[in-house]
Amino acid sequence: MVVAVFVAFATFRDYGITWDESWHHTYGNYILEWFRTGFRDRSALSYRGDYLYGGAFDALAALFARSVPLPWFDAVHLFGALVGVLGLAATWHLGRTLGGPAAGFCATALLSACSVYHGHTFNNPKDVPFAVGYALAVAELVGAVRAFPRLDRRRILHLGLAAGAAMSVRIGGMLILCYLLAAVAIHAALVYRHTRHLEVAEGIFVRLFKAFLAVWALGWGVMLVFWPWAQLDPVRRPFFALGRMTRFNLHVRKMPFGDAEIVTYDVPWDYLPRYFLFKLPELLLVLAVVGAVLGVRKVMRAWNDPARIRELTAAAVVVLAIGFPPIWAIAVRSTLYDGLRHFLFLVPMLAGVGGWAAVELARRLGTAGGIPVPVLLVVFLSWCAREVAVMRTLHPHEYVYFNRIAGGLPGVLERYDTDYYGNGYREAFDALRDKLWRTDREGYLSRTYKVGGCIPAFIAREYLRSVLVWRERGDKAPLDFFLGYQRNRCFERHRHRPVFVEVARQGTPIVLVRDMRRVRNANPEERKAGRDPRPRPRIVPRRGEAPAPDATAVPRDGKAAGLSPRE
């Protein structure tokens, strides 16, 4: 984890600004103003849809950014990275709770070598903080279940704070309280099953239910601290927000999914499973599956043993924490997009189970197979190091990672979402300036260049120094460069314009900067000569639409600058 802190400090300036960040940082500032003005500034009560979210991360990030002499977004990225390190600690805690210190170490190593998690920690203001709170809360919950039927004040305090932390980022953290209630019920039921004394089970249930109420009250209080809108009606409004979130249907758009193109509100059942299969490192996947198998065996053995009631209850909590959210999302056909981003909170869970499975497997292979544990440790760490090497090749776009099952990044081009969050634009703007300096020094020192692309103007302006000028809405001046990324096939726009700069990883484009100058005044022959000579990426036919007979003939879209995709 110390290494992770070093990496955070060394690299936080490399990451771009993602779609959600500006909204969340504005919301965080509004929350601070809510307190600073003595509750008179009411901007936080109606800001976009953000008022439906607890703003703990946003407010603390804003406080951090106001406190350190760094550019705003750099400061927030550093803060996010440190929260991500806290997620490693939470995963260590979970692994240790499940299987002791060695399991904690393995769980941390697995999560550290997970590109998707690492890439998101710097500039994802809601999914990663929620994942951290969720992992912490589940670890505390498993520890609490192990102490059933007694829950001392320390455990209640820890569990309440952790559940509150999760709920203060997303109201979905209320699931933790549901899991606790379920654990209490399961434990009481198992006690009854073994004792056949209803009053005994009832006594245990009542006792634990009181502890549950204490956890609920504490978590609720923590949740409300940075949630101004809910403070005004602390009982009903969180439930109202929960209802709105379960019917979330914003961001309607099409997206590639394998050989098809789907819409966000009508995703196939295997959307999440497939993304988990493709986006997580293979070792983590294998160990999670092994963990599931070993877990089932343990549960079957413990089923009739009255001394292992708590073990069974803890297993039920872990199964609920990992299985319930995705199964629910699939069952109710939730609106989904951006791969597994919204389910990032399951990754530390899987790492925790994977860490436990790694230790169990090593123990079994060591005793039954005669393989020395140090050898297994070297194999494990070598695999993690290999994943870290892959992360290095992707830096700072680690979250676009796809594993070898999917064929890596080249295997998913145009088939799955890669840079859905716009992280690549920062590098694209930098690379564009570098190339202009190398190839057009005179122009660089005497003029500005007008640019546009599929990026909100308020984010683009954060990247611009005076050499690049953003073409605003309504501006009819011709573009010099167009920057397109993958979402909505933006980088296919203006295909007949040559690629001036390419941001690519593993040979796969993430952002293409097209030169709009050379052909703007050119005749048809020159325009043809200036066409991008590379083969056109395969276009996935939309539902009910025949594939284009000549894929290179027509640009799909003439829309240019100023497009501001939501999120």
Next chain:
Amino acid sequence: MTDPPAPSSDAPSSLDRAWDELAAADAILVCATASAERARGHLEAAREAALADGIDVPALPADADRRALIAAARELAERIEAERRRRLGPALVGLRRRRVLRRIAVFLAWSSPILAYAVLRPFTWREGPWRGAFYPAKNFEGEPKVRRYSDVAFKWKEAAPFKTFPEDGFSARFDTCVVLDEEVEPVFRLSSDDGSRLFVDGLLVVDNWGSHPLRVRSGSIALEPGVHHLRVEYFEHTGPAEVELDASFDGDRPRAIPARILRYPGDEPDPEAPCAEVAAASAD
């Protein structure tokens, strides 16, 4: 005791937990016993053992039902647990102290990267090296507002830099001192809307003066090793307002001048030699 490989400094909390578990197990054992007689017998035996060990425990209530027995079992366990803690107190204090020391060491290990960063990147954490003096008139007249900045890169659009300033017709002067170890010929790129100009040691190097929309001008000058004064003057006439200075000292593309080679000239620099103090400090 679910964590045998844990270090001994973790023993107090592990013991606490173990005793908690034992106390709970006692209660459950009683609860799970098929008959009240057996439960009473078990508790009586535990009570006698405690009394023999010098632990004061109350007598079991006569004619107690199962709930009363559970309560008695819990009380018995808690008394025993408290007595164990009392007797082991001195030994536990030493172990707890070791645990605290270990936690401090872990905290230092965690915080050392932050401290190292703060030491290695000192200028990032200081106030900016540019002295900005803003005037409410476009000819540098009136009482200036002085602030420190890390960079000359401002986009006020149609707004004023301060609430008390007019949106149009203000001016600003930015001063800093650049410390060079070797001879270089930096390229400066100055863009502004409206007018701006760059002076190096009093010499006009970039002239972007006049009322105009966003416009870029550049220039370069050979500089000897030592301390040099940079001044950017800017005025806003009407419409959008912005000014930005980039420079290239190493042949790479112009960027904001790195703060590590800049020094703040002071709140009230000598008008004749703004970098005299910085030069004297550098000579020392």
